[in-house]
Amino acid sequence: MDKFARSLMGAAFVALAVVGTGVGTATPALADTPKDALVMAWQFDDIISLDPAEIFELSGAEYGAQVYERLISYDVNDVSRILPGLAESWEVSDDGKTYTFKIRDGVKFHSGNALTAEDAAYSLRRAVKLNKSPAFILTQFGFTKDNVDQKVRATDSGTLVMETDQAYAPTFVLYCLTAGVASIVDAKLVQENEKDGDFGTTWLKTNSAGSGPFKLRQWKASEMLMLDAFPGYWQGGPSMKRVIIRHIPEPATQRLLLEKGDVDVARNLKPEQFEPLRASKDIRLVEAPKGTLWYISLNQKNEILAKPEVRKAMRYLVDYDAMRGSIMNGLGTVHQAFLPKGFLGAVEDKPFKYDPAKARELLAAAGYPDGFTVTMDVRNTSPTMDMAQTIQASAAAAGVKIELLPMDGKQALTKYRARNQDIYIGQWGPDYQDPHTNAETFASNPNNADDGTSKTLAWRNAWDIPELTGKTASAVLERDAGKRAATYQELQKTVMEDSPFVVMFQQVEVPAVRTNVEGLVWGPSFDTNLYRLATKK
């Protein structure tokens, strides 16, 4: 019996030893990533397509910015400065409807093809005709699949002409041309890969045809994205020969990889992981303000929430400062207007503070001296859930009982778009860098009927505002930038004082980067996070 037990133990040990040597003889994990490659850990499972005419997710937009270029760009340190891109100059006709762009000479695509005005015309037409999610950014100038061939045309290889249907503010038009959907693709290469009149979109979903500093090497959905440097880039090739982005869904795993030096950048760390990293000499936390806003909104279909005093009271029931210090912990700054800081006309006043006594007065005036009960739809992700719980606690001080309904993000959105929520808590990010993008959603609701097709945030909260809608529509036609900014300031103040929207924070992205990596640019939007100038010691 004992002999048997011993031999059995022996067998078990041998087995363990076999497993053990498997671990032991592992190639020792290199202490560092290769010197000429940038390695990043990121959750990029939201990428649906890599075709710039279709990309409309945050991580996709960041990819597009490394691989493709637009006619126009802007200063990442000062969004209000519009800069030349692939167009080195432009003119607007006196009637404000014709834009003539001079295309930069000597730019080459990754394929070696020269970039001309024909490529630019093809790219814009293609985006309009494909009519994918981001196409509205271009079609709002009156382009349709039937007229775009006349409205957008190359008059010679270096000149692109674009005719809009109305005399819009030139800055509005130009900012829209900085959006990813206006990326210039290699017309020859894309057309070579066209299948059954699909404009090459099937091919472009997994290949690239750009002129940017990087080209796509390999994409495996929810697994890996690999870019190669393009040495022939017209502003000079990147010093990183390769960028490898790995989909690491778990923040704790990201942090381990970063601390070991197996990745250079971790993109999705949580606030509670920041503190220990702040003390590390190998890692620095970058704080990059983004245009995304956190807000709660009150559905006006709910008769309690539709009372102006109640809308006002809710503004005093959010503990902005406490949340910034605890939950956000660097991931956001207090902001109360619908235009993010840095935009033309952005208002930076913060008139509201947590004040339950004041809220009580307002609620009493509305006829609810003891408060009321409502529900709040919450995405079950951090930090949304934490914010909702904090608001639930702070609102209770004035008798407002908020019942939280946690749900999956897509489910919350489905419900929100059907206007079936009481209170919604969520984020809104601008689609392009012009103030119209947010004005249109927060301060415009052309048709408040249940079958209204323009599902702006104002519509989703059943906020019927004919006057503000008109004002928003006229603001894009104001060609004087100063006057235009003044209109947006008025709009913001109205929305700030009396609307269903309680804007709370502006998001700050906090990537954690190894200290031997320098030169990464973290701009005001995801498509201004740039890898081209990154270097590694």
Next chain:
Amino acid sequence: MRRVAGLLASVALTLLGLLLVTFLIGRVVPIDPVLAAVGDRANAETYERMRQELGLDLPLWQQFGLYVADVARGDLGTSVLTSRPVLEDVARVFPATLELATAAVIIGVVLGIPAGVMAAVHRGRWPDHLVRVLGLVGYSVPVFWLGLVGLLLFYAKLDWAPGPGRLDVFYDGLVDPVTGILTVDALLAGETEIFWNALSHLVLPASILGYFSIAYISRMTRSFMLDQLRQEYITTARVKGLSETRVIWRHALGNIAVPLITVVALSYATLLEGSVLTETVFAWPGLGQYITNSLLSADMNAVLGGTLVVGAVFIGLNLLSDLLYRLLDPRARR
């Protein structure tokens, strides 16, 4: 023969039932799949076009009929997330899970069976208690936590194991995917360095996952074994003067080999579908992660396709163990 036909018919019915259940779940989830495909800011026209593309404008029974017809042709539809045929997607991610689960089940068999035998032979004494405690821990500790602790200890602190993922970053994409099982592909390509790297990346997640199958296999082995040790033929063998080792390993274990095959097959099936959390912690791009992602993005075709594959594997393994049972156990052939 008739029995086999009956078996196959029940398999087909099970699959159809599985299809119907997943299909219905996909339709009652309060998530708009069109929205998931076109995003929050598409205009009405784009939205409507996608709705038709996805066939959601048809009556429900018609949608289901179309779906079954497509599946019968081997067409699982197109994934909204990757815009590729779901079948291709699944074929791409499945090998990663297969590799992980196979390694785990090997660990489970190599350690679980001897542990179970030992526990049975030393019933009520320390080896038995030890195996039972280890098994209990295996049942009660979440794999997620154990995975993170494993990473912290063996990767971050001790440097014995490499980090998450299937390969070190700079080996990525160097070997042509022939089977999709990296260790095999590397050997086929004659890249020993990559083979060792892939193997080393496999050890930790497979051990964590394997631990859970050790718990199950050892518990089952123990109870089968106890059953056998009470039988008369064991006493007879001992009386005949056969060595204890021979009695246990030849006679008793030989007799429980057949039910053990079923246990191992079931355990294998569970590992194939139950590696979701392990895959998340270790950033292991397999089927579990694929289905999770698809669920989170309401990519219904992918969810249905993935679930169907998992179901088919489960049913297939069950069928296999059933057939083996008949083949190996003379009593079943009557």
